Amino acid sequence: MKDIQPPHLDQARVRKSFCRGLxxxxxxxxxxxxxxxxxxEMLQAEGAPRRFTSVLEFGCGTGHLTRQLLQRFEAGSLVLNDLVPEAAQVLKALEGIAPEQARFAGGPIENLPLPQDLDLIASASTVQWIPDLQALFCRLADRLKPGGWLALSGFGRGQFHELAALGSAAAAPSYLDADEWMAVLPKDTEILQVAQRPVKLEFGTALELLKHLRQTGVNGHAQQSWSRRRLQEFENAYRERFGRNGKLPLTYDPVLIVARKSG
Ligand SMILES: C[S@@+](CC[C@H](N)C(=O)[O-])C[C@H]1O[C@@H](n2cnc3c(N)ncnc32)[C@H](O)[C@@H]1O
Incomplete structure (x- = not known):
């Protein structure tokens, strides 16, 4: 990672923001x-086994990744974690597809007591909220069996670059490009595949764009108050710098990784 000191994060604000957007x-x-x-799909394409004995997913949210995994793989046991305790309701929504041995454990993954002998650790769109990723993955990889799998996604440095250019403080602390992941994962893990490809959404107005950020909780680090005048100024500046055909583009910069611990 380029930053030596883990960046500061107000985790209580992140929790509140995701809880409100749940x-x-x-x-x-x-x-x-x-x-x-x-x-x-990438995990399957890299040759992961049809059945995992023991799976941990952190930052599960409402279960987008959980569902996708359970459609393709069997899991003997499954621990679902999220910073927001209210995300425990995901277990209800997964009734019928989750294994009997599925449980939810709330709180920051950084401090969560971890199961032993995991053979899959998965997480989508969450690692950007963890300030010290090296420390986290050192701890996680320690609980992974030899030959165990990691399926992860975060966001690269181009994430919401329009907001950053306009001075927003909404950025998460750990945006990492594809080529930075090798330095984050422990030496005994091999990256099998990494992909980074930006996606642009378009909004008619600044209000719609901010509503999208609020509904998804992804502006967890931003101040919340917007006067009418500030909103107008923000929209004018956004249009002037980034407006395209009357629309306001917002760039997501997903980075997907499948890695394996040495056998
Ligand atoms: C953008 S959502 C992604 C949810 C889901 N994985 C998906 O792909 O839709 C990020 C989730 O990470 C959770 N989160 C943020 N920081 C976390 C932490 N330190 N430990 C565990 N979960 C965290 C948030 O509460 C939120 O539910």
Whole structure:
């Protein structure tokens, strides 16, 4: 990673923001839904076994990735984690497809007591919220069996670059490009595939764009107050710098990784 000191993060604000967006997230987060499906496909394409004995997914949210994984793989046991305790409701939504041995464990993954002998650790669209990824993956890889799998997605440095250019403080602390992941994962893990491909959404107005950020909870690090005047100024500046055919583009920069611990 380029930054030596892990960047600061107000995790209580991130939790509040995702908790507030929980009801609207599943329908609004179309980019994350697509990422989850691509990540599960990539894991399958890299030759992961049809059945895992013990799976951990962190940052499960409303279960976009969980569903995609359970459609393609069997899991003997499954621990689902999210920072937001209310995300436990995902277990209800997964009734019928989750294994009997599925449980939810709330709180930051950084401090979660971890199961032993995992053979898959998965996470989609969450690692960008973890300030010290090296420390986290050192701990996680330690619980992975030899030959165990990692299926991860985060976002690269181009994530929401329009907002960053306009001075927004909404950025998550750990945006990493594809080529930076090798330095983050422990030496005994091999990256089998990594893909980074930006996706642009378009909005008619700044208000619609901000509503999208709010509904998906992804602006967890931003201040919330917008006066009418500030909103107008923001929209004018956005149009002037980035407007295309009357629309306001917003760039997502997903990075997908499938890796394996040495056998
Ligand atoms: C953008 S959502 C992704 C949800 C789901 N994985 C998906 O693909 O739709 C990010 C999730 O990560 C969770 N999260 C953020 N920081 C976390 C942390 N330190 N530990 C566990 N979960 C975290 C948030 O609460 C949120 O539900």
């Amino acid at each position: 009801g609207s997230y599943h329908g609004a987060a179309s980019v994350q839904a697509d990422i989850a499906s691509r990540l599960a």
